[in-house]
Amino acid sequence: MKKSLLHKPRIVRIEKVRNESNTVKSIVFKDRLCASVKPGQFSMIWIPIYDEIPMSLSLDPKSKLPMIVVKNIGEATNALHELNIGDSIGIRGPYGTSFNTGSAKRILLIAGGTGIIPLLQIAMESNQREYKCDIILGAKNIEEILFYEDLKSADCTLYPVTEDGSLGKQGLVIDLIKKSLKSDYDVLMCCGPEPMIKSIIDVARKTNIGLQVSLERIMKCGIGICGSCELSGFRVCKDGPVFDLKELNAMYNVLGNLKRNHSGKVIDFNTK
Numbered sequence: 001m002k003k004s005l006l007h008k009p010r011i012v013r014i015e016k017v018r019n020e021s022n023t024v025k026s027i028v029f030k031d032r033l034c035a036s037v038k039p040g041q042f043s044m045i046w047i048p049i050y051d052e053i054p055m056s057l058s059l060d061p062k063s064k065l066p067m068i069v070v071k072n073i074g075e076a077t078n079a080l081h082e083l084n085i086g087d088s089i090g091i092r093g094p095y096g097t098s099f100n101t102g103s104a105k106r107i108l109l110i111a112g113g114t115g116i117i118p119l120l121q122i123a124m125e126s127n128q129r130e131y132k133c134d135i136i137l138g139a140k141n142i143e144e145i146l147f148y149e150d151l152k153s154a155d156c157t158l159y160p161v162t163e164d165g166s167l168g169k170q171g172l173v174i175d176l177i178k179k180s181l182k183s184d185y186d187v188l189m190c191c192g193p194e195p196m197i198k199s200i201i202d203v204a205r206k207t208n209i210g211l212q213v214s215l216e217r218i219m220k221c222g223i224g225i226c227g228s229c230e231l232s233g234f235r236v237c238k239d240g241p242v243f244d245l246k247e248l249n250a251m252y253n254v255l256g257n258l259k260r261n262h263s264g265k266v267i268d269f270n271t272k
């Protein structure tokens, strides 16, 4: 397949659909470019009639085929939840930067809610790699913990944290990190709500441990042209979505405070 095809929507057939929770579904498909996705990269998913939206790409722990994992929060994600085996979606990518395990021997994965999606592949591949992973897996409650059984079967140590205590320790991810972060990790890899990410940056700044974080902003083109994902001069689609501590320091004051809306206007981060 020619490299230029990366930017053209390819129509793929859905091979499997699986409920991961009450609000989250995995959609599995075949695509040659997506089969070699690096952890943390994303694709632009076109849902005919509705919209084109960014979704992290991963590999299905069961079939090893490419998959997206979709939380139903609005029109386009609801339309994705309506699809079944044999239906089609359009796909561009994989795009963006990825988590870099490099020469790391000990990695701590930190996921809040759907934040486990871009980190899943790193955990699932740890038995074939040089590194060992611990995983802090946070959610509001046991219902919202994703891929628990798959992660348990991977060669990783799991630390679930739920706000209501229905699985693992009760509390927030950041409470557990502040209490028990060991200094023998080479790198922390993180995805989740921005306030959580900001607290983790604060922790990482006080240690010699590396940090890589996946961020989200409104994306339209996904390839660095339109500027809708701009964050402190970075284009999240092209310079990210995975950023290192140096880059995160440069955008620190904006994180959790400001974002752009669908019209490109800078607005308060908590505005819906």
Ligand SMILES: Cc1cc2nc3c(=O)[nH]c(=O)nc-3n(C[C@H](O)[C@H](O)[C@H](O)COP(=O)(O)OP(=O)(O)OC[C@H]3O[C@@H](n4cnc5c(N)ncnc54)[C@H](O)[C@@H]3O)c2cc1C
Pocket: 042, 051, 052, 053, 054, 055, 056, 057, 068, 069, 070, 071, 072, 073, 074, 075, 076, 077, 078, 114, 117, 118, 215, 216, 217, 218, 219, 220, 241, 272
């Ligand atoms: C790099 C990246 C990876 C993502 N990976 C996943 C994933 O793996 N699984 C998942 O469920 N969601 C993921 N998202 C978020 C997903 O793109 C939004 O939930 C989706 O676009 C919402 O569309 P909607 O029409 O259903 O909701 P809407 O009602 O249109 O929007 C609801 C909210 O979703 C966000 N949103 C809407 N459109 C976009 C857009 N074009 N780009 C970014 N955010 C948007 C806005 O905050 C908005 O307030 C990712 C976003 C980015 C940027």
Ligand code: FES
Pocket: 218, 219, 220, 221, 222, 223, 224, 225, 226, 227, 228, 229, 230, 235, 236, 237, 238
């Ligand atoms: S989405 Fe267009 S520049 Fe990032």
